[in-house]
Amino acid sequence: MEYETIRGEEIPKIGLGTWRMEGATCRNAVSTALDLGYRHVDTAQAYGNERQVGQAVATADVAREDVFLTTKVWPMHRSYRDIVDSVHGSLARLGTEYVDLLLIHWPNPIASTREVMRALSDVRSDGLTRHVGVSNFDTDQLAAAQNDAGAPVFTDQVQFHPFQPQSDLLDYCREHDVLLTAYSPLAHGGVVDDHVLTELGAKYEKTPAQVALRWVVQHDGVVTIPKSTSREHLEENLAVFDFELTETEMALVERPSRVRTGVSRLRGRFER
DSSP states (O other): OOEEEETTEEEESBOEEOTTOOHHHHHHHHHHHHHHTOOEEEOOGGGTOHHHHHHHHHHSSSOGGGSEEEEEEOTTOOSHHHHHHHHHHHHHHHTOSOEEEEEEOSOOTTSOHHHHHHHHHHHHHTTSEEEEEEESOOHHHHHHHHHHOSSOEEEEEEEOBTTBOOHHHHHHHHHTTOEEEEEOTTGGGTTTTOHHHHHHHHHHTOOHHHHHHHHHHTSTTEEEOOBOOSHHHHHHHHTTSSOOOOHHHHHHHOOOOHHHHHHHHHHHHHOO
8 A cells, every 4th residue: 555645644646435335335345345454434424324334344354443434424514513413423323433534515705615625623622523624615715614624734635547637636636735636536437448557557467447546646736536336346446556557648548528527427417
């Protein structure tokens, strides 16, 4: 495993995302990931699987303090009281006294950013989370959240893959010491049949997905949380630290495309 250091905290470059994982499938995937060496697990109130994630963490042969655990507040909780109450509910379902990172899941246009960030900052002061952050915020929204927060904004979790490199946002995050957490790094499977990734994979004896993950983690200031439920794919996702793309190859992989990003989003909406 490689790590990214932000504000004195070391975060594993690769963690496990749990979107659309349910029941025993979710619990088993988290347990397998922790057994393989994953130490960053991401969930959310909206996923409906915090209980299963918490059960897997609790029964793993890994100390709780060694797992960087993230959850996200449902954006419809927009009042101070609702946000605080929802965090207590998350902790109860997760079976833990704190999370390592608490995010607001999406910007809510009818919510007060100041009230939302004040609630996150206060639960941090109360010891319910070690860090706070945002998800799916663009650069302007992130800047507003930083301005209104009473605690440092630790990360912005966004979709980030070769067809949506988020260059402006990444530059801003680096400048302001904010970690970029990449979800959907494989573009919901869109990288699998890509000819550039296939050719590079043949060169390094890696799959196209592994090349895409290597492209993501090779960025400074970026960590990623690919989703997988099979042991084989969980192992493959970790096997990206034994090769390195050249600067030319990094540039070849990065091909911003609104069409391919849009197709990726549609694929993600209907995947099971």
